[in-house]
Amino acid sequence: MEPGASSAPAALVPPRLRAGDRVRVVSPASRPERSQVTRGAEILASWGLTVEIGQHAFDRFGHYLAGRDEDRLADVNDALRDPGVRAIIATTGGKGAYRIASGVDVAAARRDPKPLVGFSDITMLHLVLWQRCRLVGFHGPHAGWHEWYGSQVADALRCALMQPELVSVHQDPGELTAKVLVEGRATGALLGGNLDTIGRSVGWACPSFDGAILLIEDVDKHIGAMDRSLTQLLESGCLDGVRGVAVGQFIRSAEEGPGRWSIIDLLYDRLGPLGVPILGGLPIGHGAQPPTVPLGANATLDTATRTLTVEPGVR
Template sequence: MTFKMLDRRTALGAMGAVAATLATRPAGAAPRPTLRKPPRLHAGDVVGLVEPAGFTDDAFDLALVQDTIRAMGLVPKPGRFVAARHGYLAGTDAERAADLNAMYADPEVRAVFAVRGGWGCARILPHLDFTAIRKNPKLLIGFSDITALHLAFAARAGFTTIHGPNAASSWGRFSWDAFRSLVFEGATPVLANPAGAEDRLVQRSGRIRTLTPGTARGRLIGGNLTVLAALMGTPYLPDFDGAILFLEDVDEAEYRIDRMLTQLALAGVLGRLAGVVFGQCTSCRASGPSYGGFTLSQILEQHLRPLDIPAFQGAQIGHIANQFSIPVGAEAEIDAAAGTIRILEPVVA
């Protein structure tokens, strides 16, 4: 059995050698920069609000977002094109990119929050001034479609970003404590799902499932699986060698999760990893009573167990009310049997 697992892992690592090169070290991309630390946040700091993807053009909703930032003790500074609309996007590609570039060029702004996700971040990548962004390390905070920016920053900017709630998210106590610990206190927490409080003999909420036990160390890289898969073959992906890949998704049928994980395998990504954390896949079930295919758990078993690296499912990452803040690019250690992610270094200076 051991021989077969190792042989399978070797095969996965060898699949699509040319594509793997593109996926992990894109042609023309600079070598992986030395990781720098953005400044930590303090009460009274000015933070930028941008909409790099979908739009929010309702005044009540935007006021609520700014009040949320103020409740953190921070001062919101909306981008020029926040509240703009261009089809289903928050302004044209040039406008959305201009807001993000302006926030990184503005010395008053200490960090940048995405108001929401949706779709559109990948469209602005060619318009971003990565030279200026690299010179001005500031935390970028958000999730879902913001994954495209997290991955591009990991590849081009050389500093940590935060895969966590968007500014328009609900920001319950769990999410706020996890975020504050990292970016205000500079802590190195162990991220573990909270114990369930249900009136049941066996708790159902917050459960993790170990696919392959063990511990692994590496840089945390990942985010939304759909967005990550869509960036395969582009120059906006970081080096996956020895990384801990974390994934989440929403509203994707099981066969599409299968398809995207197959793409990562064929691109050579899965065979290069040190470990995998699959978070939440919210509403990831095929519609229709006739579906009789694989379950999500079966698909994860098929793709991740043969890698023979530590892997677990169920972390509080994704389209859920209570979610971790994951520092993209930071060194971490996972324990797949315990279902924990230990941050090994402060992510802010």
């Protein structure tokens, strides 16, 4: 093996979707709004896809879960095991994917790779599938389609799933984290997603970020809570060898007042000592127009061009 070469197994890149393919919509976490899922299914169907709704997608258990753990897990695993299903799209995030992630049928995912689309709490499934079988997934909009999503959101999802093309995300100077910048250029697999979820995965579902670019975003979190998540990742050693950090949106995370740390202060304090390129202001996360970004695919973070470029997540 050449010096510096990785001994890690190759990523599992799923086949692209084609017109006529079946996609399964499931609820691994919270319960979605039925009208939003109807809207999302109509968009998917307009691309020539056959949309199937998981048996328990609209179940309710407690006040925030889409049914019992065993039922939500069954829907995910049924989709992974069905050879006719060519993609799995979560209806929404919320809470609950962490309760079923350890039971995901990794052997089925390895045997028949298919893209999983989702973000927020669905980050936990992406982490587990990467850790255990290196499956490439997508940080992208849920099938519970918000009425404020523009046509560019649908176009980005369609292209990411049906056309093996590079995905480029440019810094938005208007984003809260746009001032976070450590100059440089980094390459590696893009891994991560929701910061709070990544922090809670440490010790059981969190992969090593050695040789990778870490993607982080969050919503409605206090500075102290985000500090806790970042410190957990640092102290656990999960970030040892990380090559760069792509900072997405931190929605409703600003704190005002004299003597108060901002999210910018926190990110510099916790991540600056890593000594790797950091690019903030990327419009990835819980914003109004979320892009679709492959997770697990090779990426380049370039602060000179203020761009994150990711290789296709399908083949």
